[in-house]
Every structure is written in structure tokens, then in C-alpha cells.
Amino acid sequence: MNIDELKLLLEQKNYTEISKRLKNMQEVDIAELLDELEHKDALLVFRLLPKDTAVNVFAYLSPQKQGEISMLANEDELSNIVNALYFDDKIDFLEEMPAHIVKKILRNSTETERHLINQFLNYPDNSAGSLMTIEFIDLKKHMTVKEALEKIRRIGMNKETIYTCYVIDSQRKLEGIVSLKDLVLADPEQKIEDIMQTDFVSVKTLDDQEEVAALFKKYDLLAVPVVDNENRLVGIITIDDIVDVMEEEATEDFYHMAAMQTSEKPYLATSAFELAKQRFIWLLLLMVSSTISGAIIHKYEYALQSAVALAIFMPMLMDTGGNAGSQSSTVVIRSIALGEISFKDTLKIIWKEFSVSIIVGIPLALVNFLRIYFIEKYDMRIAITVSGTLVITVIFAKLVGSILPIVAKKVDIDPAIMAAPLITTIVDAISLMFYFSFAHVVLGL
Amino acid sequence: MNIDELKLLLEQKNYTEISKRLKNMQEVDIAELLDELEHKDALLVFRLLPKDTAVNVFAYLSPQKQGEISMLANEDELSNIVNALYFDDKIDFLEEMPAHIVKKILRNSTETERHLINQFLNYPDNSAGSLMTIEFIDLKKHMTVKEALEKIRRIGMNKETIYTCYVIDSQRKLEGIVSLKDLVLADPEQKIEDIMQTDFVSVKTLDDQEEVAALFKKYDLLAVPVVDNENRLVGIITIDDIVDVMEEEATEDFYHMAAMQTSEKPYLATSAFELAKQRFIWLLLLMVSSTISGAIIHKYEYALQSAVALAIFMPMLMDTGGNAGSQSSTVVIRSIALGEISFKDTLKIIWKEFSVSIIVGIPLALVNFLRIYFIEKYDMRIAITVSGTLVITVIFAKLVGSILPIVAKKVDIDPAIMAAPLITTIVDAISLMFYFSFAHVVLGL
DSSP: OOHHHHHHHHHTTOHHHHHHHHHTSOHHHHHHHHHHSOHHHHHHHHHHSOHHHHHHHHHHSOHHHHHHHHHHSOHHHHHHHHHHSOHHHHHHHHHHSOHHHHHHHHHTSOHHHHHHHHHHHTSOTTBHHHHOBSOOEEEOTTSBHHHHHHHHHHHGGGOSOOSEEEEEOTTOBEEEEEEHHHHHHSOTTSBHHHHOBSSOOOEETTSBHHHHHHHHHHHTOSEEEEEOTTOBEEEEEEHHHHHHHHHHHHHHHHHHHTTOOOOSSOGGGSOHHHHHHHHHHHHHHHHHHTHHHHHHHHHTHHHHHHOGGGGGGHHHHHHHHHHHHHHHHHHHHHHHHTTSOOGGGHHHHHHHHHHHHHHHHHHHHHHHHHIIIIISOOOHHHHHHHHHHHHHHHHHHHHHHHHHHHHHHHTTSOHHHHHHHHHHHHHHHHHHHHHHHHHHHHSOO | OOHHHHHHHHHTTOHHHHHHHHHTSOHHHHHHHHHHSOHHHHHHHHHHSOHHHHHHHHHHSOHHHHHHHHHHSOHHHHHHHHHHSOHHHHHHHHHHSOHHHHHHHHHTSOHHHHHHHHHHHTSOTTBHHHHOBSOOEEEOTTSBHHHHHHHHHHHGGGOSOOSEEEEEOTTOBEEEEEEHHHHHHSOTTSBHHHHOBSSOOOEETTSBHHHHHHHHHHHTOSEEEEEOTTOBEEEEEEHHHHHHHHHHHHHHHHHHHTTOOOOSSOGGGSOHHHHHHHHHHHHHHHHHHTHHHHHHHHHTHHHHHHOGGGGGGHHHHHHHHHHHHHHHHHHHHHHHHTTOOOGGGHHHHHHHHHHHHHHHHHHHHHHHHHIIIIISOOOHHHHHHHHHHHHHHHHHHHHHHHHHHHHHHHTTSOHHHHHHHHHHHHHHHHHHHHHHHHHHHHSOO
């Protein structure tokens, strides 16, 4: 069923048909349809869903639509939905809702749950704690495989993932993990302690989500246990949330490299004013910093006056420098993000980028020389000045572009935001300085 | 055990200790150690590993180290390792190896396997077929849950994932899927057809990996079945490979946006010459295209001659235009990649970017005017010319930056490669044209 069919059926008030068609759809797809409906229609369709489906659909709705439905639903209905949400979805939902809805929900929670919700709402953004869920299966090591499987059958229905089970002692300290695969393949009478893995990967509540994602990638994990400082198990993080984290982190780098702050909202849902706010400061900063290039030109105004043709090649030099520099910074920033290079590789990287700059710089300069001297028929000395500057510019651009992100990382600044937007400004200034110094010597200005 | 400890133990020939310490390590971590050893030492340590571990460690090695070990290992040893690899790892390995090693391996394979390997090697790069593995559990719908679990126990050991099982008919056509969770939670006497899901997501062998990754994200999948044109099940793709695809696709966009071709090799393993090859063509193309800006300056040389101060503000105008444009193109390119916007949103996007350009452009121009007129004490007319050009440049940059990627996507060109590198060149030319036209009018040149 697509949105037009649904709207038509709604007009015809043919709710039986809507119910029937919804049954054959995936929950995400239903949520997508609801996101496109007016809030009253959305609530109407939402109420047609079987209870189990409704809860999962609710978790997939956009925060905006969740808010609208929460507003319109009565208190009982709302608390039924919210209580049935997986804990991490519940926290995500509460984080987005206005205070009066959060209050309504907390009023209908038990005291233990209220305490837990408050604790989870306090984990910093981007921490492992903010990603985890409390739905997992915990086992004891003296259990047999049969007992473990019985426990899973008893409580497994409500757990977000049962593919990894966690073995804890009486203090809830994590002792081992055992996969459902191992349980299914094991002899039912075996003890859990005999089949559990003790060399497992775990993270702490305050670990950064980027590091957690790196562990998932390295060890091909489906879930990772989260422990507190006393090594007590407090939750687990599952791969579906990590997939979102990976996208978020890549988006952050894209935005930073284009001199923008990030937002978690999708583009179309962000107002022009908010977008402008994310972009203005960097534009201003870079505009002001490019006055350095202006000052350099100002200093050599006399040279330009006597050879105004020099101005013609300024855009080409600045653009090529900027492009060469951002190639290098992009490669280095991305390699840092993927964990492929680190500070100890600095010399290797500098040498590599230097070699590349020679290999690309000389042919570029040559093409340039031929064009200026033979095709555009400028003075040989101008052709030499421009081409010479081009080689030096490419070399410097690639060195600055590769060193800046490494240094930024070393002093704990995000390489993407520190290096990428500044490259152009720095390279412009360097290239103009060389250009006019060259001109001064070669043209005798 | 870290690499220094391992090297020390190798010097001391203390192989018992090495074996003991390797036992407590994760396979990925062992592979990382081997990658750092000389090839003879690597083979030596590799031979100390228990057979099961050795195979998994081999799958995690870099292609280079896999090659070295394959070269040194004898034919029996090599075919033992390769035969025990998961099928997708085997294909990845064969793709990287020189012809004589591939031949050696094919010689030791059965004919069916040889046929299958050849078929898999022929799936195009970046297709679902090239990502899939043939290790999965297939069930028949008339089986009971108990029979299914028995089959899983019997053959499950060698399967890469048993968390989703696939129900096929006698023609191997895919009829449904059933998760291990559902099997474990179900009554042992229930029929598979009663618990299997029939509204499942599947992909075709030639589907693009980017689309497959989008399905995983949307439906929170752990694995997806791959079918041929007759809907026969030929393999499955698991989330760990999709995580790699997501990274690869993001890296590709980063590279394209910085005017580079991508490579699958890590940066440090790529020679300067190969790196130069990835970068040269675009640098050349952009260098040549920026002669357009040169031509515009050439046309207005007379204006520059009478007011050489105009040159001073060229870098600021071009840089701000470039930055404003790449902000917009980055947002749009990323939103397209995340599936958040499509062609039908074009008008909305243009309007949004236009609004943003007004909101940021006017304050920028104002700051600029104040600086030029009051601080640097230039002629009022110059301040007006520069600031006026700045507003127009920001507006045009944001419009070009947002429209170009959408149009590229529409005509099926990668928005990242089409739009991002060209923005600067286009915006430079536009901004210079406005600048000199303005100057012509305001300064009466």
C-alpha cells in the first residue's frame, strides 16, 4: 500500500481494508506512511494496528510524529505504548519530547523505572551509555545449557537481542558471554562456564560512540556488553544502533570538512534560520582570515600595477593549490577516521605526500607553461613565474594538507574541522606570497 | 601480547610461550600481529596456531600477508586453509592473489566448487553477488521446529551465520525466513511453515551494494537472502560485510568530493605513483577549467589597471563563494546519499538554500563593508562594489551548490564527483564576472 492508496481508503473510511493491507507490511514501511499523514489521520491509522505492531511502528516514527501522537493519545494509551517500547527506544523518545509529556510518562512508571530513566537520560550524548539498552539475557555460570535455553524461552520474547547472552556473578559482574549459536549447538547438560567465552570485548558507559563503533567493525560484533567502573553489567549495545552511529560520524566529518556545524535533524526538517546558524560562523571566520591574502596582494600592489597580467593567473594558482591541499587533507582525515594511520606514521605520510606533489606538480606546471607561452603567447618570464609558483604551491598545499590533520589529532582537535576548512585560506596566502616573490625576481619588479 | 613481546619471544625461540599467549587472544588481534612480522616469522607463528584459529586468522590478514604466506606454505597446507575458509572470504582471497596461486588452489578443488568459484569471481564489483556467502541454513516448510533445530545442530558448525534460516522449496525457490530466535522460542512440534515469515526483504545478485546497505539500515537486518532472477536462493549477505560497504561508500564520497578517484587499498599501502594517478587527472581538469576565471580577468584588465585595489579583494570573494557553495553541495550530496532527499524536493531545496544565502550573505557583506570602509579606509564605492558582489556570490554559490548535485543524481552521475570539485571553479567565474560588472557601473570604469 502506498501513501496515495492509503489516503484514498481513508477518504472512503474503508478501515477494514486498511487493517488488512497493513498486516502485510513491514513496520518501518508503516511508520513511513504515518509520517506522511496529518496527525489526526496518523492517530486513526495507528489505532488500527495490532498492539504489538503499534509499539514497533511507534519506535520507527519521526520524533515529530511521535510527539503529535503522544499529544492526541489519552494517558492510558500513551503509557501502554511507552511501557512496551524497548528501553533504548524509550530513552530516545523521552529525549525528544517536551517536558509535560515526559512528566505524564514518568507519572505512570514505577519508581525503579523512573530512577533508571533518569540515569539513562543523564548519560552524555555520544557515549556508550546513551546507546545501550537494558534488554538482554543474563545467565549464571553454574547453569546447564538446558536451563539457559529454558530461561531464554521464558523471558526471551521481550528482549531486543537474544543472540548473545551474558554470564554474571552475584554482584552482576560480567564473567563471560555465550552466543545462542553455542547454546543451540551444545550438549544440553553442559555447564555454561564450560562453553562461555571469557576473552570477550566490552565497553564502559562513558566510552565514546566512535570507539565503540570501531570495536564492532574490528571484531565483527553483533552486540557488545556495557559495564560500569566496577565491571558490573549495565546494558548492551546492538549493531543496529552502531550502523546509525557510523553514519552519524561520517556525516559529522562531511559537515566539518565543509566548514559547518552538524545537526542531528534531517535537512528538510531543518529551518533556513537553523541552517544559516550552522554555517555563518565559519563563513565569517574564513572570510576574515582570507584578508591575509588581500594583505599580501596589497603589499605587492606595485608589482600588479606594472604587470597587471599577473592577476589573470591568480585564480588558477589559488584553485589548484586548494584542490591539491584538500586532496591530501581528505585522504589523511579519512585514514585517521578509519584508524589506518596514527601519529607515528607522520614522517611516512609527509614523505609520501611530498613524492606525490612532485609527481603531479611537475606535469601540471609543464602543461601550464606550454599553454601560457605557446598558446596564449605571454612573455616567457610570466610563463616561468606562473609555472614555478604552481609547483611550489602544489608541494606546499600537499604538505600543509597532510600535516595539519595529524597535528590536530595529536592535540585532540577534530582533524576534519581543524584542517579542511583552513587549508584553502592557508594555501592561498602561501601561493600568493611565492607568486609575487617569484615575479619580483624573474620580472625584476 | 604486543608486537614487541612477540618479537622478543621469537628471538628467544620460546615457541611454547608464544602458543600459550596466542590462545588468549582474539583472532583479529593475532592477524594484526602477523601483519607486522616479516614473512618467515609470520609463517612460523601462523603454524603455531590451532587449525580452526589459523583459518580465521588467515581470513583477517591483509591481502599482502595472505599472499606471502600462500607463497611460502606447501600445497597441502595451502589447500587445507583455503578449503576451510568461509566462501566469501575465499572469494575475497582469490580475487587478490596472483594467477599461479589461484591455479594451485583451483587444482585442489572439486569440480562443483571450481564452477562455483568461477561464477562468484564473475559477479561485478559492488554487486550483491560479490558480497554474498553460500554458507547458510536452508530448511523445508514441512519440517517441524525440532527437525529444524536438529539440522542446525548437525551442520551449523560450519555456517557463518545461523541466526536466520531460509525456507526453500524443491526448486530452491525462497518461500520464507525463520530466525533462530523464533525456532528456540517455538513449540518443537510446530511446522516451519506456521512460524516462518513470508513478508521478508531479499535482494538480487546484481543489485548495487549501496542499495543493499540501505535495506539493512532501514529494516535493521542481520542478514539478507540473495536470489537469482528465478527467485532461487543463491546466497546470503551478512551485516559484517555491510558495515564494510558503508565505510567504503562514505570513503568514496569523501574522495570524489575532494576530486580524487578511490582505491580499495589503505593509504599507507598505496605507492606515491598510484596516489598521484588517482589525483592528477582531476587537478589537470580543474586547472584548465579555471582559465575561465583568468579569461574574465583578462577581459577586465583595463578595469584592474585603473583600480588595482580591486585585486586585493579577489581572494576573499572567491574563497567565501567557494566555502558557501561547498557547504550547500555537501549538505545536499550527503542527504542524497542518506536517502533523505530526492528529485521531487528540488524546489523546496532551492528555496531553502536561497533563504539561507540571504540570511548569511547580508551580515557577511555588512561586516565586509564596515571593515573596508571604516577600518581599511578605502573609497566608499570600492566598499559597495565588494560587499555587493559578496551577497550575489553567496546567493549564486549556494544555488549552484545545491542544484548541481540534484541534477547530477537525476542524470545518473555520482553527485559527489560531479558537483563538489566543480563548484569552486564555477563560483569563481561567476563571482569575478559580477565583481567587474559591478566595478564597471559603480566605479564608472
